[in-house]
Amino acid sequence: MTAAISFDGVSKSYRGGEDAYRTLRNDLVWLLTMGRAQGDPRGTVSALSDVSFEIPVGQATALIGNNGAGKSTALKIASRITYPTSGRTVVRGRVGALIEVGTGLHPELTGRENIELYGRILGLSGREIRSRYDQIVDFATIPDAISQPVKQYSSGMQLRLGFAIAAHMEPDILVVDEAIAVGDAPFQYRCVERISQLVKEGRTLVFVSHNLMAVESLCERAILLSSGRVTHDGHTKEVIHDYIRQVHASLATDSRQPIGGQSIEIRDVTFHDARGRRVTTVQPGDPLTVRLHYHASSPIERPLINLGIGDPAMGVLTMASMLVDGQDSGVLLGEGTIDCTFASLPFKPRIYDVFGSMLAGDGLGKIIGWSRWARFQIDEDFAGKDGKNVVTRTMLSAPVMVPYRWDFGPQDAAGEIRDRDKHAELIES
Amino acid sequence: MTDAAMELRPAPQVYEVDSRGYRPSVANLVEIWHYKEVLWAFAVRQFKIKYKQAAIGIGWSVLQPLLASLLFAVFIGRFAKIGSEGLPYFIFALAGMVAWSFFSTALAASADSLIRDQAVVRKVYFPREVLPLSAVVAALADLPAALVVFLVAAIAFGHRPSLTWLLIPVPVLLLLLLATGLGFALSALNVYYRDVRYVLPFLLQLILFASPVIYSARVVPESWRFLYLALNPVAIAIDDLRRIVLHGTWPEPGRNLVAFAVTMAALAIGYYIFKSLERGFADRL
Numbered sequence: 104m105t106a107a108i109s110f111d112g113v114s115k116s117y118r119g120g121e122d123a124y125r126t127l128r129n130d131l132v133w134l135l136t137m138g139r140a141q142g143d144p145r146g147t148v149s150a151l152s153d154v155s156f157e158i159p160v161g162q163a164t165a166l167i168g169n170n171g172a173g174k175s176t177a178l179k180i181a182s183r184i185t186y187p188t189s190g191r192t193v194v195r196g197r198v199g200a201l202i203e204v205g206t207g208l209h210p211e212l213t214g215r216e217n218i219e220l221y222g223r224i225l226g227l228s229g230r231e232i233r234s235r236y237d238q239i240v241d242f243a244t245i246p247d248a249i250s251q252p253v254k255q256y257s258s259g260m261q262l263r264l265g266f267a268i269a270a271h272m273e274p275d276i277l278v279v280d281e282a283i284a285v286g287d288a289p290f291q292y293r294c295v296e297r298i299s300q301l302v303k304e305g306r307t308l309v310f311v312s313h314n315l316m317a318v319e320s321l322c323e324r325a326i327l328l329s330s331g332r333v334t335h336d337g338h339t340k341e342v343i344h345d346y347i348r349q350v351h352a353s354l355a356t357d358s359r360q361p362i363g364g365q366s367i368e369i370r371d372v373t374f375h376d377a378r379g380r381r382v383t384t385v386q387p388g389d390p391l392t393v394r395l396h397y398h399a400s401s402p403i404e405r406p407l408i409n410l411g412i413g414d415p416a417m418g419v420l421t422m423a424s425m426l427v428d429g430q431d432s433g434v435l436l437g438e439g440t441i442d443c444t445f446a447s448l449p450f451k452p453r454i455y456d457v458f459g460s461m462l463a464g465d466g467l468g469k470i471i472g473w474s475r476w477a478r479f480q481i482d483e484d485f486a487g488k489d490g491k492n493v494v495t496r497t498m499l500s501a502p503v504m505v506p507y508r509w510d511f512g513p514q515d516a517a518g519e520i521r522d523r524d525k526h527a528e529l530i531e532s
Numbered sequence: 533m534t535d536a537a538m539e540l541r542p543a544p545q546v547y548e549v550d551s552r553g554y555r556p557s558v559a560n561l562v563e564i565w566h567y568k569e570v571l572w573a574f575a576v577r578q579f580k581i582k583y584k585q586a587a588i589g590i591g592w593s594v595l596q597p598l599l600a601s602l603l604f605a606v607f608i609g610r611f612a613k614i615g616s617e618g619l620p621y622f623i624f625a626l627a628g629m630v631a632w633s634f635f636s637t638a639l640a641a642s643a644d645s646l647i648r649d650q651a652v653v654r655k656v657y658f659p660r661e662v663l664p665l666s667a668v669v670a671a672l673a674d675l676p677a678a679l680v681v682f683l684v685a686a687i688a689f690g691h692r693p694s695l696t697w698l699l700i701p702v703p704v705l706l707l708l709l710l711a712t713g714l715g716f717a718l719s720a721l722n723v724y725y726r727d728v729r730y731v732l733p734f735l736l737q738l739i740l741f742a743s744p745v746i747y748s749a750r751v752v753p754e755s756w757r758f759l760y761l762a763l764n765p766v767a768i769a770i771d772d773l774r775r776i777v778l779h780g781t782w783p784e785p786g787r788n789l790v791a792f793a794v795t796m797a798a799l800a801i802g803y804y805i806f807k808s809l810e811r812g813f814a815d816r817l
Contacts, residue, residue, distance in 0.1 A: 117815060179814065183547060183657040186811040191550040200656055207655030211581045223573045224658050 105195060106157040107276050107307040108181050113154045113190035114331075115176050116147040150176040151331045153190070158324075160195070160275075163308040165318040165339060167346055168328035174311045175280055177328070181309060182278050196307070197226050199274025208261055210254035214245060217253055218268055225272040235271045242293070243267035263290060270297050276307045295321065315343055316495040340485050340494045347498045348482065351454040364461065364470040367403050367435065371396040372457060372477035375442075384480040385448065387504055391479070392444040393457060403435040405464035409473070410443050413456045414502045420450065426466060449504040451497050452483045554807040564659050574649075574666035578641070579673050593674035594681045597629035604629075604746050617748045619778055623689045627778060628745035630675075630682045631770045635707045636736050638671035642715025643732055646723050650817035660810050661803075664715040672708065686777055694780040702783065703769035703776070706795055710765045713799030716806040723816050724809060743767045762790035765798075 151173045158164050166174040179185040180192055182200035208217050218239055222232035240249055243263040245256070253261060270277070279298060295317055302308050302321065312318055318325060318339065325342035327335035329349075335342045362369040375392040376382050385391050393410060407426050411419040423443050425432060432441070448455075456478055461471040485494055564571075583590050601622055608614050609621025616624035645663040646653060653660065679700065687693065722728040743766040744751075752760045761768040768791045772783040 180549075183549065184654065185814045186549060187551050189551045191548070194547045194549075196545070198657065207651050209577065209649075209652070211584065212577055216577065216580075220570075220573045220577060221656070223570045224652075224656055229569075 105160055106193070107160045107162075107195050108309065109157040109193045110154050110177070110180075111191045111193075113151055113177075113180060113187045113192060114149070115151040115173075115180065115185070116149045116188050118147055149331055151180075151187075151328075154328070154331070154333055155190075156326055156333060156336060158307060158309065160307055161305045162324060163302045163310065163322040165310045165312070165322040165325040166328060167311075167313075167315070167318060167325055167342065169350075171330075172328040173331040174328055176331075178278050178280050178309060178311055181276075194276070196275025198276045198278055199225055199269050199272050200278040200280075208253045208265055211252055213252055214240075214243075214249040214256070214264055217264065221268045222272060225269070225274060227272055235273075239264075239267045239271045242271065242297070259287065259290075266290075266294055270294070270301065273301075274306070276309065277301055278309045280311045281313065315347070315499065316492050319343055319493075319495045320491050340489075343494050344485055344498070347453075347494070348480075351480070362459075362471060362474065362476055366401045367397055367399040367406070367461070367470060369395050369459070369471070369476065370398050374477075374479045382479075384482045387451060387481055387483055388447050388449055390444060390446050391448050392442050393477075395441045395443075395459075395476075396438075397435060397441065398438050399435045401436070403470065406432055406435060406470055407462040407464065407466060408432065408441065408443075409460045409462070410476075411458040412445070412448070412450075413458055414450075415454065415456055417502060419458060420455075420503060421445070421448075426462070448481065450481050451500075451502050451504055452481050453498055453502065454478055454480050554804075554810070556804070556807075560659075560807075564661050564665075567659050567662055570658050571662045571666045571669065574662060575669040575673070578667060578670040582670070590674070590677060593633075594677050597626060597633050597678055598681065600629045600633075601626040608746055614747050615751065617750060617774065617779070619774075620689055623685055623691075623778065624748075624774070625746060626682055626685060627774045628743075628770050630678045631703065631707060631773055632740065632743070632745045632766075633678070634671060634675045634704075635711055635766060635769075636740070637674065638668045638708070638711035639714055639718070640732060640736065641667035641671055642711060643718035643722055643728065645715070646719045646813060646817070647729075653817055654814050660813055661716070661806065664719040664806070665712065668708065668712050668715055671711070675704065683777065691778060691780070696776045696780055696782055699776050699783060700773070702788065703772040706765045706769040706772075706788075706791060709792075709795045709799055713795065713802035716799075716802035720806040720809040720813075723813050739764075739766055744770050758787060761787050763794060765791045765795045 154173070154177065166177055168174055176185070178200070180187055181194060182198045183194070184200070207221075209220065212220065215236075218236060219229075219232055222235070227235075240246055243260070243266075245260050245264060248256060248260060253264070256264070277298070298308065298310070299321055308321070310318060310322055322339050324337065325335075325339040325346075326333055327342050327346050335345050362372075373394045373396065374382050374385070375394060376385060377390045379392075395408070407424075409422065409424045409426065411422040413419040423445070457476050458473060459471070459476045460469070460473040462468065463470055483497065485497075490496075583592070588595070604625040605620075605622035609616065609625070614621075642664040645667040646660065649663055653663070683693075683697070718728055718732065742764055749757065749761060749767060749771045761771060768783075768787055772788065775781045775783055
């Protein structure tokens with residue numbers, strides 16, 4: 104299989120900082136002093152370092168990663184807008200780039216003139232452009248404004264027109280950069296539909312988006328970039344899983360502070376599975392024991408402990424409370440542990456917080472205020488689960504799992520046919 | 533898309549990019565040729581925009597040199613009494629102004645072309661040469677009307693149409709090639725050094741005074757004249773235009789050949805500068 108795009112050891116660095124714009128004066132000084140003036144003033148920022156990959160013809164590939172990871176730079180190199188500092192790229196075919204669509208339209212020209220101009224730039228003949236003209240106007244839903252200058256368009260209209268042009272010029276390679284993140288919901292839906300249609304037609308797609316659900320449902324392969332390097336390249340589900348785990352984990356780099364009141368301190372919080380082994384990650388639905396390692400310097404009588412498990416974004420999802428269950432904790436003195444075992448955590452894969460507090464025996468005085476005590480992870484193996492959005496839906500949407508099933512009631516297929524016949528009769532009569 | 537349409541599509545082109553700098557190649561010029569329709573579209577666009585919101589539209593391309601020549605005729609011809617090769621000063625100056633306004637419009641538009649269309653340069657690929665070239669082409673579109681007015685005025689001043697008028701394209705070609713070459717260099721430098729924007733008006737003024745627009749090339753001493761005309765293609769273009777239209781004589785081939793050689797050298801150097809800087813355009817704009 105031939106590669107539509109291949110990157111071979113590609114690096115790209117930009118001139119950075121205050122030297123981003125040169126002035127004649129600076130460069131003249133630099134030239135005249137043979138570079139001795141202030142050393143080379145050209146400080147650089149590296150956007151890509153030693154990136155290699157091949158995208159076969161017809162494959163839908165996503166580039167994912169945090170802001171500044173180098174995704175857009177890679178796209179711009181693939182579409183020959185910018186050039187590598189070192190390394191080599193080969194691109195086979197006409198590239199239709201949707202890089203920040205809409206912003207490249209010419210404001211003084213009408214919608215129609217922009218369609219013609221961009222059609223030419225993307226390599227179509229006048230006849231080919233005219234044959235696509237109606238589709239483009241339809242898709243952009245701007246029939247009335249098409250003869251007005253684009254500067255009179257709303258930003259939404261500009262975006263729709265920009266996308267419509269690029270998506271209908273039928274390039275061999277479609278490069279889409281965050282194009283669909285900005286439109287309204289119906290337009291986003293149509294964009295994804297159009298892109299998947301192009302993919303089905305066998306066009307090569309390179310897709311950059313922070314919308315991981317769109318990535319998962321559109322692309323078979325994903326390349327994870329971090330700080331300009333390829334850190335994972337493989338099946339989309341694996342790569343997204345890996346990426347979301349990383350994102351969650353980066354949230355979880357907690358600075359552990361001693362949790363404590365005047366005479367008692369929780370020195371450590373550990374997690375254990377059903378067999379008592381210490382763990383940091385459990386599977387959804389597994390039991391989990393939270394073990395509090397305390398040190399009391401003077402006797403604490405019947406303290407009431409509350410433990411909550413929460414999602415960083417959604418707050419506390421479940422709670423164990425001695426205030427509610429009436430558990431008697433006796434007298435705590437010296438070193439010891441308290442276990443709280445949750446029989447099952449029906450939560451989806453992500454990072455969870457453990458919050459806690461300790462109240463005086465009368466339920467009024469606060470010994471340790473409500474605060475975050477620890478973090479653990481629930482994770483799942485997605486191998487063999489090939490639902491369309493199984494990874495992103497599971498990891499990014501509603502966290503609580505409740506067993507469920509679907510049932511379909513009986514249907515009367517003949518009813519539809521009867522109705523249609525009745526309709527036909529009405530028309531005939 | 534139907535299968536039949538798929539088959540009609542030519543085999544995809546292969547682009548290979550590495551980090552080495554510009555090496556002159558024929559493929560490069562062939563590619564510009566493939567994008568001639570884009571060039572045309574940009575030129576048409578620029579032409580449209582230029583006159584879109586002006587009440588008398590393209591009339592300005594005629595009025596500008598006419599009004600300027602009228603001013604010169606009054607202030608320079610009448611009051612300063614500068615020699616005009618025995619011609620009425622108005623028609624003498626009009627020859628200079630028609631040529632000069634084409635050249636200066638082409639060069640100014642071309643030098644600004646990459647900056648003006650930076651949004652497109654940052655968003656989509658096409659050979660970047662297209663932009664300065666299209667600016668020159670758009671300026672060329674103004675020329676026929678101005679030339680017609682000049683020729684009509686010449687006839688009105690009693691000049692008979694002559695066979696030598698067939699050579700009008702020669703000075704036009706000289707100006708066109710020179711504006712293209714300088715436009716390549718200036719548009720590319722403009723991306724890197726915004727100083728160009730401020731240098732350009734001064735540069736144009738310099739060329740204006742160094743060229744026989746409002747004075748005659750004959751004021752240059754005989755011993756220097758060959759050098760003056762040969763090394764400044766704008767000067768010889770204007771002098772040619774006056775000879776061809778107003779004096780009805782043939783241009784001198786020797787000087788013109790040298791001027792063409794100088795112009796082609798300027799074009800080659802300008803293009804080389806453009807191609808050497810081209811890879812950084814999208815990053816600097």
